[in-house]
Amino acid sequence: MSRLVIPIGPQHPILKEPISLKVEVEGENITHVDLQIGFVHRGIEKLVESLNWVQAVPLIERICGICSHVHTTTYCQGVEQLAGIEVPKRALYLRTLMCELERIHSHLLWLGIVGRNIGQEAMFMYAWRDRELVMDVMEAFSGGRVSHQANTIGGVRFDPSPAETAAAQKLLAELESKVVALRNIVEHSESFISRTAGMGVMNRDDIRRYGLLGPVARASGVDFDLRRDRPYSVYPELDFKVIVRREGDVWARAMVRVEETMQSIAICHHIINKLPGGAVSVKAPRRVPVGEVISRTEAPRGEVVYYIRSEGGEHPARVKVRTPTLPTLASFPELLQGVSIADMTVIISGADLCIACADR
């Protein structure tokens, strides 16, 4: 059969954000993939240099619509380290709580999208319905469902009362039972397994060559989680399990993500129970001393790296953002070689792309 180039993107039903894959197919099988990104490049790294340290926070929050809090956390953490600010314990706990809530929300969002892309609309509806619960919790805390504006240099900008945390725990308990139901679908549904098992298999070597991170790496047997292996914030004081699977396919990635969601819910309960009292922020200086720092956190999709350099002024001299989606995208041309169009959609959605993060 003759060769045909089908355009996947910049606008396509499987993509939530614009990338362009020019897929060359022979019959149903892919022979070549031409990847193009940068459709939502906003030049944030450059723009940050013209803002002062605090003004940069809301801008950095807008790097991503799904993991916005993780970006500000990484940035604030780095700047606090540079400036030598002692952040109150309560602020760190609340910041971490928000990170975990965001992880739950991101993983559930992903699960829904995969369900929709494999043609199981019901899964999409259930996952997104349940996601509303965690969105409600985040909204009750910070006032924002997507952009929380929760972080500031020197602490956080929200201070929940005991009544609010109790209400959040109730919602989280409700969510937990629903995530258990979702996990049962992922683990046992014949139909889901048949569409995801054995798709896009990556072994440890592939993971390492491309520098893949987060749940994708952990689904291929890489036992690495920054929260445990490069502890930051209050993670050393929390106990949680790092979920690792060996299969390396889309199904394993789904399993890792639902299990991580369960872990995150447990962490949230843990944090709320241990939440210390006190102030939620300290005053940050206008100027940050000369220096450089590499700040890293575990985002829902893997490791986020910020390199921040100060020249002693009111503005950052350089902020470099490395997001986990970039290496994932780099692996696509090889990963999609020879698979069918039907499997391609599963593999693309299974990677959990966040294009806004990658383009910045």
Next chain:
Amino acid sequence: MLDWLLLTLQMLFFPGLVFQFAGAMVFEWIYRVSIASLEGRIGPPWYQPLMDFLKLISKEDILPKSANRWAATLLPVFSMACVFTAGMYVPFAGTVFDSFEGDLVMVVILLSVPSLGYFLNGWATGGSYSLIGANRSLLQYFSYEVPFLTAVAGPAFMAGSWSIIVIKDYQSQFLSLVFLAPLGFLVALVALIGKLKRNPFDIPKAKSEIVAGPLTETSGESLALWHLTLQVQALIGIFLLVNLFLGKVYPGALVNFLFFLGKAVAVQILLGLISVGYARTSIANLTDIGWKVLVPLSLLQFLVLVIVKGLA
């Protein structure tokens, strides 16, 4: 003179255009609502399918330059005509416009014409999604058509006739054939999903893969007619299955009418249930399901029916 008038009225109203159109709309709504309630949604109001149709038909028909405008305009009209004609020969609650020996074969063939039109539409309108969708729809056609034919041959064999109304009357004497041929009913149901291109067999128009398959470049009136064709096809397919497998007639016109309607709605909801419960199959899987599962099952069912008839 009166004959002609009656014939025109029948074609226009019952069991012709208006009746089938209204039925298709109502059944489409039932399908959407049943899916919605299973997915935890509310679902659209009852007039939504009609509104969708009216909106689409009032829109401009835009085609790419490379498309064959004649073919793209005529194909939906032709396909629609075929399913409406098929609808004339499928009895509704015991009443039928006309019947003759062999109308079952005609109905089955007329119901499969839109699949061909669907395939040709993909080629006529151009575009890479359409081409892949067209290829897929043809491949899918070969997977479900044979099991469908074998499955509906069972009741015809039992009744000793290729006329739907005779098969239906045959069941009124004994019991509905679904009890004797449950496998055949199941195979026909699954094949019908393939025919209607509904999830899990919506491979030719898989949204997340090839956008809308052969209908990607179709718009406006043509798209409205295509949707109507598929909706009427669903209605007639369901009526056909009810007649062939659940055909027991109950005494009393009203009771019979309600029972018939109830059975048809139940089949539609069953289709919705299957659609919600499964993820989309891949095209390779579909060929496997068609030829390695459905065909052997329908043949086995036929064998059982032959033995039963031999014993009786």
Next chain:
Amino acid sequence: MHTLITHLGIPPEAVGTIPPGISSIQLPAEALPDAAQYLLNIDQSAYLSAIIVQEWEMNFELIYLFTGNEDLCLRINLSMETPLIQSICRLTPAASFYEREAQEMFGIHFIGLDNPANLLLPENEHNHPMRQSHPEKEA
């Protein structure tokens, strides 16, 4: 890390740390492929995490961040006039996207880059917008 230092014969003043405690080694540009190869070979879990580029007054600096059993930064200075360096995308394909980004944003030339096309910027944009000399806003 110590084996790398002895392997390459690095003077002690080239070794430093970047907070929070990531060791860094200052390297000449020619030594990069060898160092990267050595690093990836001795540590089976090491991978290239990021390539950070920044502009100082007189030169460009590239920081290659490797994550593994022990995190390590390789720091390389390149001259403003001829920012030339060997690409390491043959050693680890992860480098390809980072290098392409560095190339279009700062105009650093990587020798042997697998796909020299722009990654984030439009196809025919060759202005290197991250350079200090590039205006933030058009007048």
